[in-house]
Amino acid sequence: MELKVLGPATPSEGGCSKGSCGSTDDQMAHLPEHIRERVKNHPCYSEEAHHHYARMHVAVAPACNIQCNYCNRKYDCANESRPGVVSELLTPDQAVKKTLAVAATIPQMTVLGIAGPGDPLANPARTFDTFRQLSDKAPDIKLCVSTNGLTLPDHVEELVKHNIDHVTITINCVDPEVGAKIYPWIFWKNRRIRGVKAAKILIAQQQKGLQMLVERGVLVKVNSVLIPGVNDEHLKEVSRIVKEKGAFLHNVMPLIAEEEHGTYYGVMGQRSPSQSELTALQDACGDMNMMRHCRQCRADAVGLLGEDRGQEFTLDKIDAMEIDYDAAMKKRAEIHQAIEASRDAQRAAQSAKAATATASGLPKGLRSVYMAVASSGQGVVNQHFGHAKEFLVYEASPTGARFIGHRKTDQYCAGDTTCGDAETALQRTIRVLDGCEVVLCSRIGIEPWGHLEDAGILPNGEHAMEPIEEAVMAVYREMFETGQLAPPAFENRSA
Amino acid sequence: MAYEITAACVNCFACMDVCPSGAIREAKPHFLIDAAKCTHCEGDFADPQCASICPVEMAILNEFGEAANPLGSLTGIPVARLQALAAAGII
Ligand code: SF4
Numbered sequence: 001m002e003l004k005v006l007g008p009a010t011p012s013e014g015g016c017s018k019g020s021c022g023s024t025d026d027q028m029a030h031l032p033e034h035i036r037e038r039v040k041n042h043p044c045y046s047e048e049a050h051h052h053y054a055r056m057h058v059a060v061a062p063a064c065n066i067q068c069n070y071c072n073r074k075y076d077c078a079n080e081s082r083p084g085v086v087s088e089l090l091t092p093d094q095a096v097k098k099t100l101a102v103a104a105t106i107p108q109m110t111v112l113g114i115a116g117p118g119d120p121l122a123n124p125a126r127t128f129d130t131f132r133q134l135s136d137k138a139p140d141i142k143l144c145v146s147t148n149g150l151t152l153p154d155h156v157e158e159l160v161k162h163n164i165d166h167v168t169i170t171i172n173c174v175d176p177e178v179g180a181k182i183y184p185w186i187f188w189k190n191r192r193i194r195g196v197k198a199a200k201i202l203i204a205q206q207q208k209g210l211q212m213l214v215e216r217g218v219l220v221k222v223n224s225v226l227i228p229g230v231n232d233e234h235l236k237e238v239s240r241i242v243k244e245k246g247a248f249l250h251n252v253m254p255l256i257a258e259e260e261h262g263t264y265y266g267v268m269g270q271r272s273p274s275q276s277e278l279t280a281l282q283d284a285c286g287d288m289n290m291m292r293h294c295r296q297c298r299a300d301a302v303g304l305l306g307e308d309r310g311q312e313f314t315l316d317k318i319d320a321m322e323i324d325y326d327a328a329m330k331k332r333a334e335i336h337q338a339i340e341a342s343r344d345a346q347r348a349a350q351s352a353k354a355a356t357a358t359a360s361g362l363p364k365g366l367r368s369v370y371m372a373v374a375s376s377g378q379g380v381v382n383q384h385f386g387h388a389k390e391f392l393v394y395e396a397s398p399t400g401a402r403f404i405g406h407r408k409t410d411q412y413c414a415g416d417t418t419c420g421d422a423e424t425a426l427q428r429t430i431r432v433l434d435g436c437e438v439v440l441c442s443r444i445g446i447e448p449w450g451h452l453e454d455a456g457i458l459p460n461g462e463h464a465m466e467p468i469e470e471a472v473m474a475v476y477r478e479m480f481e482t483g484q485l486a487p488p489a490f491e492n493r494s495a
Numbered sequence: 496m497a498y499e500i501t502a503a504c505v506n507c508f509a510c511m512d513v514c515p516s517g518a519i520r521e522a523k524p525h526f527l528i529d530a531a532k533c534t535h536c537e538g539d540f541a542d543p544q545c546a547s548i549c550p551v552e553m554a555i556l557n558e559f560g561e562a563a564n565p566l567g568s569l570t571g572i573p574v575a576r577l578q579a580l581a582a583a584g585i586i
């Protein structure tokens with residue numbers, strides 16, 4: 001398949017003349033063709049693909065061999081959705097059964113991942129038993145695994161054998177002094193080891209594992225947790241080094257630390273980074289391919305990113321399902337073909353439009369505007385404001401629309417009734433949208449409209465069903481034409 | 496006396512996987528150590544393996560019935576802070 005929209009070798013702000021600059025898939029555009037081909041239908045790795053394809057995680061690997069200060073293995077709550085938290089631990093057989101059921105029911109599914117809670121490679125028997133069965137019974141599903149890296153070098157051969165072409169390593173530091181502030185201990189060669197010595201071993205193993213995987217052609221993504229005051233500055237160095245060693249994607253995730261999680265950071269009042277700190281750091285790691293659409297999904301998440309259909313596939317429910325996997329596989333192949341065809345069409349249309357947009361030129365130096373978009377997928381503005389559980393945030397500027405990240409409206413709790421705070425869902429949403437000037441959605445009620453306006457956020461329902469970037473740029477253009485992008489009067493203007 | 500697992504255990508499998516004597520078994524509500532099989536890891540390792548990998552403070556008792564990983568020893572959270580949070584029902 002030919003990819004029509006290719007960005008410049010290093011997309012950078014301002015210096016880009018191509019129409020595709022700033023489009024959501026420029027994240028992938030400067031990857032070599034063979035890697036792009038491998039990730040194009042992977043929802044977690046390709047920002048564009050995640051609008052179309054689904055993934056699932058199975059939790060089969062609860063044991064861990066290190067301790068991170070942002071993790072508490074005790075925690076498991078149905079209201080919770082944060083990484084490492086999971087409700088249903090499965091045996092390998094159950095995991096295989098569930099995967100086959102989900103893949104038959106949700107034909108957009110392309111990827112099965114084993115992440116946590118725990119470290120999959122600290123549970124090699126359960127992890128590899130699952131992979132072995134799946135590579136046999138569901139050969140069309142891509143398998144991937146996330147690891148803290150401590151025992152990674154020992155498992156590289158086995159990973160390659162099971163045809164696992166994506167591995168995620170969490171690398172929060174390359175300096176043991178920094179590491180000692182993140183990892184209180186590791187279990188290594190039959191002993192618990194603490195402090196700088198422990199961090200040194202972990203870091204060495206992670207780097208060795210990364211190198212071994214890259215040498216064998218396995219795609220490696222690196223996850224880093226951004227911990228303000230601990231590794232924020234240091235992550236630029238991490239990004240540089242992992243890129244140099246051949247990782248293809250870097251995902252910097254914000255620390256989540258609340259007192260009630262009972263983690264070291266939560267209890268000790270370590271703060272989480274703000275969205276702008278996260279964006280600034282992602283921009284500062286500019287040389288590396290950064291991932292910006294990560295949803296930090298639950299370890300047993302099922303479905304498209306941002307949705308979770310896990311409840312449809314509880315053990316009792318899958319037990320009752322009859323699955324003809326061969327038939328399901330055929331159907332999946334057809335549906336994936338249709339998805340690819342529509343993506344091609346959309347891409348072609350977008351690049352044509354983008355080209356005209358640039359040609360008709362907005363003046364350089366216009367201030368940029370953040371806009372929030374309610375979308376349930378497929379890359380279009382297609383969600384009712386009141387139904388959105390998360391918003392995609394774009395930055396509009398004369399060079400185009402740039403995806404910044406997503407904001408969840410109900411990240412940790414089911415709503416104000418269970419949380420016990422007085423804030424209404426709408427107030428919470430407005431707070432979450434702080435910094436955005438516009439919110440694009442398919443429809444919005446009159447009451448929230450008023451509240452949003454009062455908060456200085458302009459709702460816009462005029463671009464329903466349009467591709468997101470086009471809609472964002474259309475609104476931006478309109479803002480320009482109606483004088484809303486003029487700098488405030490008190491600012492000195494040179495032109 | 497053998498090593499013993501308490502109700503603080505979160506059933507994470509870590510100890511079971513590293514026990515050289517096959518003394519640990521999955522059980523509800525929490526994992527258990529078979530006293531007859533537990534060797535304290537003597538002859539195999541310098542440190543008892545279950546206690547060296549368990550992530551939960553107070554989950555494993557040693558041969559003297561003391562916590563192998565006392566409160567605060569694994570996370571570094573000050574004990575007073577832990578007790579205050581537990582008393583307030585926060586964790
Ligand atoms: S590696 Fe994963 S499971 Fe282990 S302590 Fe860290 S976050 Fe928790």
Ligand code: SF4
Nearest residue numbers: 514533534536543545
């Ligand atoms: S002390 Fe050693 S032998 Fe006894 S249960 Fe723990 S790991 Fe097994």
Ligand code: SF4
Nearest residue numbers: 504505507508510549
């Ligand atoms: S390692 Fe600790 S928490 Fe995990 S199963 Fe064993 S005793 Fe329980």
